[in-house]
Amino acid sequence: MGMFDAFNISSTGLTAQRLRMDVISSNVANATTTRTPEGGPYKRQRAIFAPVNIRPFYRSPLVPSRIEHGAGQGVRVVKIEQDAEPFRLSYDPTHPDAIKIGPKKGYVEMPNVNIVMEMTDLISASRSYEANVTMVNNARSMYMKALEIGRGA
Secondary structure, three states: OOOOOOHHHHHHHHHEEEEEHHHHHHHHHHOOOOOOOOOOOOEEEEEEEEOOOOOOOOOOOOOOOOOEEEEEEEEEEEEEEOOOOOEEEEOOOOOHHHHHOOOOOEEEEEEOOOOHHHHHHHHHHHHHHHHHHHHHHHHHHHHEEEHHHHHOO
């Protein structure tokens, strides 16, 4: 591993978790949206992650070129997909988007967003973000100590 790999790997985690928190925020904000430009209620979204192979920004001349970096050198968001869970039905015949005819008359199709699940995911994303920040801070501290040793302090 190169000297700056810890920063590079942690930065991918920070970026991915920030995007995950943005998607979760969008889900929470649209938890009661019954009408979208595409038609129908809002569909819950989620970020799909995959490992990424990062070429280091700096490769030390001391590291042999035959040493290759494999998977696990960070993470990236592959796509943001819509959840396939069915919509919730809520009985409210006075709602403008209520179903007018049929066996579901008076029901409103509500987004498939579960606030409890979203808050749990938000806590998980926040903890992952904090772990990556801690990793960056620890790596920086370690490199600063190495520089002090190199100076003979």
